[in-house]
Amino acid sequence: MGRGPGLCACRPLCKAKDRAWRTGQSSERQAAPPYTHAEVEKVLSVLDPASDPRHWAILIGMFSGCRINEVAQLYCDDMEEEHGIVFIHVREGRRDQRVKGHKPRKVPIHSGLIRRGLLEWVSCLRRAGQERLFSEFTPGRDGYGQSCSKWYNRTFKAAHAISKDFHSYRHTLQSAYEVAGVPERVINAILGHGAGKSMSMTTYEHGLPLPNLRDAINKLPTNPGRKE
Numbered sequence: 001m002g003r004g005p006g007l008c009a010c011r012p013l014c015k016a017k018d019r020a021w022r023t024g025q026s027s028e029r030q031a032a033p034p035y036t037h038a039e040v041e042k043v044l045s046v047l048d049p050a051s052d053p054r055h056w057a058i059l060i061g062m063f064s065g066c067r068i069n070e071v072a073q074l075y076c077d078d079m080e081e082e083h084g085i086v087f088i089h090v091r092e093g094r095r096d097q098r099v100k101g102h103k104p105r106k107v108p109i110h111s112g113l114i115r116r117g118l119l120e121w122v123s124c125l126r127r128a129g130q131e132r133l134f135s136e137f138t139p140g141r142d143g144y145g146q147s148c149s150k151w152y153n154r155t156f157k158a159a160h161a162i163s164k165d166f167h168s169y170r171h172t173l174q175s176a177y178e179v180a181g182v183p184e185r186v187i188n189a190i191l192g193h194g195a196g197k198s199m200s201m202t203t204y205e206h207g208l209p210l211p212n213l214r215d216a217i218n219k220l221p222t223n224p225g226r227k228e
Helices: 005-023 037-046 055-064 068-072 111-116 118-127 145-160 168-179 184-191 199-205 210-217
Strands: 079-082 085-090 105-108
Touching (some): 037 145, 055 068, 055 168, 105 210, 111 118, 184 210
């Protein structure tokens, strides 16, 4: 039996999307405006992780710059500690975890998240036998990010009249790091950006010591939004 025209027509598009995922040429390249100082203040004012643990996903995204799928797919054991520095291990440690470019990285946890009780919450999950941080998010074709995005856009944004999406937190942090004078190579290591054409340069950039990354992350103010 021959293939229908509709099926044939969609195959190049599917292949293009697959290439975009594998090569890192996804919608991330499209400009996403950063949150302003006032917009971040508004988001922070309505966050209440005690009543809705999914709010931790927003806080993690806001202060780590992790991609939405990297946040939504986190397991409790992705929160690690080395030499007294607690960090998020962004990795493909399980079959349901994906990292853009397949490059793991370590992102120290901002001191503000520690003060808010993130580590205590994760400890509670572990004691309860929970494996994932956000079991509310279900897997989709491209991971858990789609489920998180739907919740953020259709529920959280709608309820609180938030205008920008989750991905804008990455651009907010990049802008805040630049204002704080953080070197580009450190920003790249934290956000998981490509850091050079040569393999040696890429390896060097993403192998920066944790203390350097922690110090850079803690340069972020309690409100990293762009001041107008």
